[in-house]
Structures are given as C-alpha cells and as structure tokens.
Amino acid sequence: MSAEIKIKKGLDLPMLGAPSEEIRQLNSSGTRSVYPGEFAREKFKCLVEEGDSVIRGGVLARGKRIDGFKVRSPISGTVKEVRLGARRSLAEIVIEPNGSEEVEKFTSFTVDGLLKASKDEILSVLADTGFLGFIRQRPFSRIADPEATPKSIFVNGMASAPFRPDAHVLIQGKADDLQVGLNALTRLTDGPVHLNLAAEAKDKNDALTQAANVQVNYFSGPHPSGNTSTHIHYLDPIVPEDVVWTLRVSDVLRIGELLRTGVYPNRQRILIAGEGAKEDFRGYFDVDTGADLSEIIDPACAEGDQRVIRGDVLAGEAVDTASSGVFMYDQGFVLLPEDTERTLMGWYAPTTEQYSAHKVVPSNWIKDKLFHFGTNTRGSKRAMVLTGIYDNYTPLDLLVDPLSRACIAGETEDAIAMGILETDPEDFALCTFVCPSKTDFGSIISNTLASIEEEGI
Amino acid sequence: MIDIKKIEKNIADKHAELHEHVKSGAKFEKLYPLFEAQDTFLLTPPDTTEGMTHVRDAVDLKRVMFTVVVALIPCLLWGIFNAGHQYYHFSGIEAGMFSKIMRGTWIVMPIVFVSYLVGGLWEVLFAIVRKHEINEGFLVTGMLFPLTLPPTVPLWQVAVGISFGVVVAKEVFGGTGFNILNVALTSRAYLYFAHAKDHSGEVWAASADGATGATPLGMGASYGAQGQDVVASLADNGHTFWSMFGGLEPGSIGETSAIPIMIGAAILILTGVGSWKIIAGGCVGLLFAGLLMNFMPTSGTVDGEMVQLTTWTQIPFFYHFVMGSFLFGIVFMATDPVSAASTDLGKWIYGALIGVVTVLVRVTNPGFAEGVMLAILFMNVMAPIIDYYVVQGHIKKRNANLRKFSYAKG
Numbered sequence: 106m107s108a109e110i111k112i113k114k115g116l117d118l119p120m121l122g123a124p125s126e127e128i129r130q131l132n133s134s135g136t137r138s139v140y141p142g143e144f145a146r147e148k149f150k151c152l153v154e155e156g157d158s159v160i161r162g163g164v165l166a167r168g169k170r171i172d173g174f175k176v177r178s179p180i181s182g183t184v185k186e187v188r189l190g191a192r193r194s195l196a197e198i199v200i201e202p203n204g205s206e207e208v209e210k211f212t213s214f215t216v217d218g219l220l221k222a223s224k225d226e227i228l229s230v231l232a233d234t235g236f237l238g239f240i241r242q243r244p245f246s247r248i249a250d251p252e253a254t255p256k257s258i259f260v261n262g263m264a265s266a267p268f269r270p271d272a273h274v275l276i277q278g279k280a281d282d283l284q285v286g287l288n289a290l291t292r293l294t295d296g297p298v299h300l301n302l303a304a305e306a307k308d309k310n311d312a313l314t315q316a317a318n319v320q321v322n323y324f325s326g327p328h329p330s331g332n333t334s335t336h337i338h339y340l341d342p343i344v345p346e347d348v349v350w351t352l353r354v355s356d357v358l359r360i361g362e363l364l365r366t367g368v369y370p371n372r373q374r375i376l377i378a379g380e381g382a383k384e385d386f387r388g389y390f391d392v393d394t395g396a397d398l399s400e401i402i403d404p405a406c407a408e409g410d411q412r413v414i415r416g417d418v419l420a421g422e423a424v425d426t427a428s429s430g431v432f433m434y435d436q437g438f439v440l441l442p443e444d445t446e447r448t449l450m451g452w453y454a455p456t457t458e459q460y461s462a463h464k465v466v467p468s469n470w471i472k473d474k475l476f477h478f479g480t481n482t483r484g485s486k487r488a489m490v491l492t493g494i495y496d497n498y499t500p501l502d503l504l505v506d507p508l509s510r511a512c513i514a515g516e517t518e519d520a521i522a523m524g525i526l527e528t529d530p531e532d533f534a535l536c537t538f539v540c541p542s543k544t545d546f547g548s549i550i551s552n553t554l555a556s557i558e559e560e561g562i
Numbered sequence: 563m564i565d566i567k568k569i570e571k572n573i574a575d576k577h578a579e580l581h582e583h584v585k586s587g588a589k590f591e592k593l594y595p596l597f598e599a600q601d602t603f604l605l606t607p608p609d610t611t612e613g614m615t616h617v618r619d620a621v622d623l624k625r626v627m628f629t630v631v632v633a634l635i636p637c638l639l640w641g642i643f644n645a646g647h648q649y650y651h652f653s654g655i656e657a658g659m660f661s662k663i664m665r666g667t668w669i670v671m672p673i674v675f676v677s678y679l680v681g682g683l684w685e686v687l688f689a690i691v692r693k694h695e696i697n698e699g700f701l702v703t704g705m706l707f708p709l710t711l712p713p714t715v716p717l718w719q720v721a722v723g724i725s726f727g728v729v730v731a732k733e734v735f736g737g738t739g740f741n742i743l744n745v746a747l748t749s750r751a752y753l754y755f756a757h758a759k760d761h762s763g764e765v766w767a768a769s770a771d772g773a774t775g776a777t778p779l780g781m782g783a784s785y786g787a788q789g790q791d792v793v794a795s796l797a798d799n800g801h802t803f804w805s806m807f808g809g810l811e812p813g814s815i816g817e818t819s820a821i822p823i824m825i826g827a828a829i830l831i832l833t834g835v836g837s838w839k840i841i842a843g844g845c846v847g848l849l850f851a852g853l854l855m856n857f858m859p860t861s862g863t864v865d866g867e868m869v870q871l872t873t874w875t876q877i878p879f880f881y882h883f884v885m886g887s888f889l890f891g892i893v894f895m896a897t898d899p900v901s902a903a904s905t906d907l908g909k910w911i912y913g914a915l916i917g918v919v920t921v922l923v924r925v926t927n928p929g930f931a932e933g934v935m936l937a938i939l940f941m942n943v944m945a946p947i948i949d950y951y952v953v954q955g956h957i958k959k960r961n962a963n964l965r966k967f968s969y970a971k972g
Contacts, residue, residue, distance in 0.1 A: 344964045418615070418616045419614075420615065422614065441617070446606075446608070447570060448605065448606050449566055449569060449570050449605060450605075452602070452603070452628075453624065460619070463619065463834055464832060465621060465626060466625065478617045480611050480616055480617070481606070481608075482609040482610065482618050483618045483620050483621070483622060484624065485695065486609075487739065488697070488736075488737065490738065490739050490900055491626060491899050492899045492902070492904035493899075493906055494834075502963065504956055506904045506905065507904070523960075534614065538615060539621070540619075541622055541625070543618060545615070547613050548613050551614075
C-alpha cells in the first residue's frame with residue numbers, strides 16, 4: 106500500500122548556489138569532538154576526565170533522563186578537554202586521536218535477523234550507543250522516549266527546502282545500511298513505517314523506491330511538501346496523546362550501519378551548498394564525525410563575509426566554524442552571503458534582483474529566474490499588519506494568523522486546539538520568509554511548544 | 563551619469579555620524595524614531611536576519627503601505643479636477659480645464675497638506691514618547707482622510723479630525739497594527755458627528771446662490787421621504803446612473819467617480835495588497851440588501867389610516883453602487899487589514915455585512931445620509947467576533963477530521 110499526495114500550498118525559493126551530485130572524501134587530521142548538547146532536552150553526566158584514553162565506541166558520558174542513554178567516542182584517542190556550557194551543562198568533549206584501530210563491539214544483526222529482534226533489544230543498543238538521538242518524537246520533536254509506543258514511524262526521504270541533501274545521493278553505496286535500518290524501525294512500532302519520497306524520484310530504481318517492509322509514499326508540489334509535519338498530517342495525523350517517531354534517511358543509514366557492523370560509525374555524508382560556497386566546493390562530502398568545521402567549511406567559503414548555516418536557510422542555525430565541529434545529526438551546511446548593503450529608496454524601487462513571493466514587487470513577475478539571496482532582512486521590523494497571506498504557505502490544516510496570535514498571547518490551550526502539536530517550528534519558515542512586517546514565526550511557535558511541553562498538555 | 567553607489571555611501575556615512583547622537587544613551591536618544599524613519603526611508607536597513615530562518619522576502623511594510631497611497635492617486639487627481647469643476651459650476655462661472663485643475667488644486671491640496679502635517683506631528687510625538695517606530699501606516703491614513711472630506715471643509719476641522727483619529731483611534735491602542743477601528747474613518751466619523759452641519763451631505767450649499775449643491779444621496783433620501791419617484795426626480799436634477807458612475811457630481815473629494823476607484827481597486831487586488839474577498843463580499847452584500855429593499859411596501863396603515871412610506875426603498879439596487887461613498891469605502895477603508903477580519907471566511911462575512919448594513923443605514927434611517935462609514939466602523943468592531951466564530955468552526959472541523967482518522971485506524 107502506498108499513497109501519492111499532491112501538495113498545492115507552499116513556495117519553492119528560486120535560489121542560486123545549487124550543489125552538484127558529486128561525492129568527495131575528506132579526511133580530517135585534527136581533534137574530534139563530541140557535542141552532547143546536540144541532543145536537545147537531555148542532560149548528561151561526564152564519565153571521563155582530561156587525559157583519559159578512550160577507544161572508538163568507548164563511553165564518554167551518560168544521559169540523566171533517558172535510562173541507559175550514553176554518548177560514545179567516534180575515535181580512539183585521549184580526552185584532551187572537557188568543556189562546560191551554560192549552567193555547567195556538558196557542551197563538548199575533545200579527543201586527540203592516537204591512531205589506534207581498537208574498537209568497542211556492539212551487537213550486530215543481519216538484515217533478516219532484525220525482523221525477529223525485539224523492540225527492547227533494538228532500543229537498548231540504540232540508547233547504549235547514543236544513536237537513539239537520531240529518532241525524534243512528535244509532538245515537540247524531542248528525542249524518542251523508549252517507553253513510548255509510537256503509532257507509526259515516518260522516514261523523510263525528501264528535500265523540498267532549498268539545499269537539503271537529496272536522499273538518493275545520500276544512499277549511494279549504502280543500500281545495505283538503508284534496509285537494515287528500515288527493518289529495525291519496523292520492530293519499534295505496531296503501526297506502519299512510512300518512507301516518504303519525492304514524486305519526481307519515482308522512477309529512480311534505487312534502494313529507496315525498492316525498500317521492503319515499509320510503506321513507500323510519494324509527495325509532489327512546492328515546499329513544504331518535503332517537511333515531516335506535512336507527511337504526518339496527510340498520512341496519519343497526530344491526535345492528542347498520539348506519539349509518532351520521525352527520522353531522516355541519513356539517520357536510518359547511520360542506525361543501519363551501526364546495527365549491521367556492530368562498530369560505532371564515524372563517517373557521515375554532508376552536503377555543502379549555497380552561493381557563499383565556492384562553486385567547485387558545492388557538493389557532497391564524506392567527513393569524519395566530530396571533525397572541526399574550520400577544517401571542512403573554511404576552505405569552501407567564497408570570498409567575502411559568509412554566514413555558515415547548520416541545516417538550511419529556512420530552518421537552520423548560524424554557526425561559528427572556529428568553535429564548532431560536525432555534529433552526529435548534521436547532514437548539511439548552507440553558506441549564505443552576509444548582506445548589509447543599503448540601497449537608495451530600496452523600499453519602493455522596482456527591484457528585479459531580489460526575490461519576492463508578493464506580486465507587489467516586480468521581481469515576482471519574472472518566471473523561471475534564479476535569484477541571489479543574502480542575510481539582509483529587506484526591510485524593518487513592524488507590527489503584524491497584512492493578514493491572510495500566511496495560510497497560502499502551509500499545507501497543514503492551520504489558520505496561521507489566529508494560531509500565532511494565540512501563541513503571542515500565551516494562550517496555549519487555544520494554540521493546542523488550533524493544531525500546534527501537529528507542527529514543528531520549521532513548518533512556519535515560509536511564513537517568516539514572506540511576512541512584510543518581518544515577524545519571526547519560528548521563535549513564536551517554538552517558544553509556545555516549549556512552554557506546552559514544560560507544562561504538560 | 564549620477565553615481566548612485568557614491569550617493570548611497572555618502573548618505574550611509576552621514577547617517578552613521580548622526581546615529582552616534584541618537585543611539586540609546588546619547589544626548590538626543592529620544593529623537594531616535596525620527597532618525598529611524600528618515601534613515602530607512604532613504605536607504606534600506608543594513609539589518610541581517612536572526613532566528614532559524616535566514617532569508618527574507620524583498621517585500622516590506624513600507625512598500626505595501628505606499629502601494630495603497632499609489633492606488634489612491636487616481637482618486638486624488640479626479641478629486642482635484644472635480645472640486646474645481648464644482649466650484650465654477652456653483653459659482654456660475656464658465657471656466658476651462660486648466661482653471662478647474664488649478665482651482666481644484668488650490669482647494670484640495672491644503673486639505674491633504676494639513677492632514678499629513680497635523681497627523682504626522684501626532685505620529686512623531688507618540689513615537690518619541692512611547693518609543694515605537696514611526697509606522698508607514700500613517701502614509702495611508704494621511705491620504706485617505708482628506709479624500710473622504712467635502713472640498714468645502716474648513717482646514718481647522720481637518721486638523722481636529724485627523725488629531726482625533728490618530729490619537730484616539732490608533733495611538734492610545736499602541737499604534738498601527740493595534741487599532742480596532744480604521745483610523746481615517748474614525749476621523750471622518752468624528753467630524754460627521756461633532757460638526758454635523760458642515761457634513762450633512764450638502765457640499766457646495768455655502769458657496770452657491772440658489773443651487774442646493776446637495777449630493778445625489780442626500781437628494782434621493784428627501785425625494786423618497788416625499789413619496790416621489792426617486793429615479794425620475796434624480797434624473798430631473800441631472801443625476802442618472804451613468805452620471806453618478808462618471809462622478810462629475812458634488813460629493814466628498816475622492817469618492818464621486820467610480821472610475822478612479824476601480825483603477826485603485828485593480829491596483830490593490832493585482833498587487834495582492836487589498837483583499838479581493840472583502841471587496842467582493844461587500845458588493846454581494848450591497849446588491850442583496852438593495853434588492854431586498856425593493857420588496858418593501860411604499861404605503862401602510864397606522865391606526866387604520868393609510869400612510870405614505872418612503873419610496874427611497876424602491877431605487878434599483880445597482881444605484882447603491884454609484885451613490886455616496888460605498889465603492890470608496892469598500893475598496894480603501896474596509897480592506898484595511900488591521901481593522902478587518904483576519905480569516906478568509908471572516909473576510910467574506912465581514913465584507914458582506916458591510917454591504918448589508920450600508921443599505922440598511924442609507925434606506926431605513928432618515929437621520930444619516932450615508933451609511934457606508936457607519937457600516938464599516940460597526941463591522942470593525944464586530945470583526946474580532948466574526949474571527950472568533952470562524953476559528954471555533956475551524957477547530958470543530960479539525961477535530962472531526964482527526965477523529966475520522968483515529969476511527970479509521972481502529
């Protein structure tokens with residue numbers, strides 16, 4: 106059984122700076138870091154001290170909330186530094202590699218063996234290795250709670266937002282890992298595992314379209330047709346008290362590699378794209394987990410001031426390459442030119458160079474053109490004035506105006522009734538983009554979701 | 563060739579210097595809103611994005627608001643010409659096109675100027691005291707308000723009216739985006755009630771000997787009350803459907819002709835700045851109510867005695883379109899997104915009820931010549947309630963859909 110769904114509402118940003126599909130290997134020579142902070146809402150106790158030696162797959166820290174959740178080292182070496190962040194939370198453990206090939210062995214499974222494994226067996230390996238962090242739970246997009254019973258699991262194999270990595274490139278050379286990972290997921294729920302792909306990729310005869318034991322669905326239409334919330338909404342919407350688990354194809358590959366080999370995976374494929382990257386650096390790279398970003402991103406930066414975005418331009422986080430590394434959860438970086446240029450009377454000049462989704466800007470009338478994008482706000486922040494535009498950019502059954510107002514007013518019960526639990530802040534990125542008053546819907550929604558999670562539903 | 567880049571750089575440098583004096587903690591920090599207004603008027607701001615979304619659309623509120631002002635320009639130009647024309651017509655002087663335009667400019671521009679000047683002063687004063695930015699919404703209010711006034715209005719009334727609107731309808735609520743009522747219309751309503759004798763629907767009466775100078779709407783109501791055939795009586799005075807459509811008639815500055823208003827409506831709808839749903843809803847409501855009125859009796863019995871009722875109810879429904887300020891109101895006032903309903907369905911209901919209430923006030927209430935102003939203000943107040951019920955309906959529908967899903971799954 107498979108579904109084909111056509112999404113009508115949304116917007117594809119016509120951005121310059123698309124990557125090639127070439128995959129290159131990058132080996133890092135420096136230290137590797139582990140960032141427990143990337144597992145949002147979990148707290149950690151550090152189990153090593155500076156000077157301790159660890160092997161690849163050795164324990165570095167354990168989680169305080171989720172039982173048996175551990176953070177492990179991607180490489181053999183010596184603990185060089187333990188860095189604490191805000192409120193003495195464990196921010197970073199730096200490891201100096203020593204070249205040793207020694208590895209910690211975990212339980213390994215065969216493709217078919219997994220179909221007979223129990224849920225607890227699989228979850229305990231995932232928690233023990235920290236790979237549980239790849240499984241997110243809706244509502245709230247937090248780390249999956251092993252005690253919860255998800256009614257279904259959603260695997261996202263789409264990239265409708267500009268410069269999210271293409272799942273069909275991510276799986277190249279990793280077809281085995283994909284099926285192992287998917288088989289493991291089928292054991293974690295009594296319901297279906299949905300693998301959601303872009304309709305254009307339907308006749309790509311690869312491991313994704315041929316995946317077994319899961320329900321393969323196809324979505325077409327503009328962004329956010331590739332957002333997980335969209336998939337959930339159309340296939341198995343979240344009713345209060347429901348829990349669903351979500352992953353991306355890159356996550357399934359990592360889980361698959363771990364379960365298939367029994368060795369802690371320490372390479373991952375990331376995408377570097379955007380106009381801020383030199384043209385020949387825009388593409389896919391296999392890199393070392395935990396490697397310094399300065400080693401990987403800096404050579405790719407074009408001249409001028411570039412913003413490095415972990416994630417993508419619609420839903421991502423600006424990072425400083427000097428003080429950060431490759432997170433386990435990373436699958437891509439977008440480099441976007443910092444734009445502080447001021448233009449004379451730009452607020453009414455009939456620009457054809459800056460993209461707009463609104464007909465009031467002449468650039469909107471030009472079809473099939475790719476535009477330069479930058480970090481400029483393109484106007485000043487004002488009170489929300491225009492109404493009714495935002496609903497055109499979400500295929501979810503939402504009224505964005507009243508929902509965001511309820512959130513601003515702190516009316517969490519109203520927000521829940523209007524469907525906020527079905528959403529993730531990334532679903533409102535297009536609303537933020539098109540807002541003439543430059544409202545940041547992402548933070549409005551994420552603040553409300555956080556306070557609902559804290560207070561309980 | 564002018565070097566734009568160089569000019570931009572010069573201005574940016576000057577502004578950076580000036581910014582030192584108005585930034586927080588500096589001597590003139592209170593004047594920052596003024597600085598911000600002219601700074602971002604001349605040059606786009608250098609701000610960069612924060613939060614999870616790193617790119618933004620090229621549109622901003624300045625462009626949106628100024629588009630409304632642009633859409634009003636045809637009405638302003640027509641208003642200028644018509645004011646000059648009416649002036650000479652009622653003075654009984656033959657005049658050429660040029661004289662009419664010059665005279666019209668002399669009549670209309672001071673009204674616009676006073677509206678912008680006095681309203682602008684209030685806006686700036688509140689921006690400084692309340693520490694909010696000077697909002698572009700004022701560009702629209704400052705132009706809308708004069709266009710709703712009769713050309714004969716005394717300038718001091720323009721100043722008082724715009725002051726009332728900006729302060730009481732907008733700034734006490736927190737500025738543009740927070741107001742409940744349309745600001746220009748509140749100013750207009752204030753003058754209508756506080757200085758009723760100058761706003762009774764008899765525009766040029768003061769300046770002409772003999773000629774009444776009443777607007778067709780005012781005439782129609784009084785013919786109706788006398789039980790005359792309204793259409794025929796209007797035609798006797800030279801007011802046919804097409805003459806009122808064309809708009810070379812006495813009336814408020816911006817509203818007499820349907821043609822420039824329709825040009826403005828086209829600009830608003832094509833650019834997506836004005837909601838076509840409100841405009842369409844309003845037209846449907848007006849037609850429906852106008853048609854319904856035609857079924858009202860023209861005579862009845864009170865205490866067994868036959869009495870003549872107004873024949874005003876009998877005018878063809880399409881007359882309502884071109885009489886009075888309905889078109890101007892529904893295109894430019896009702897579409898103000900801050901005071902209108904914000905949901906899609908709400909906009910249809912909101913627009914339709916404005917149409918209905920306009921006809922009700924016009925026809926059944928002999929005390930008011932024009933209904934559209936009161937209809938819009940009334941619906942401004944009702945808009946949150948409409949939205950409330952639309953949202954409740956949406957939630958009900960959502961839950962029903964979700965339940966369907968959970969049942970289907972067993």
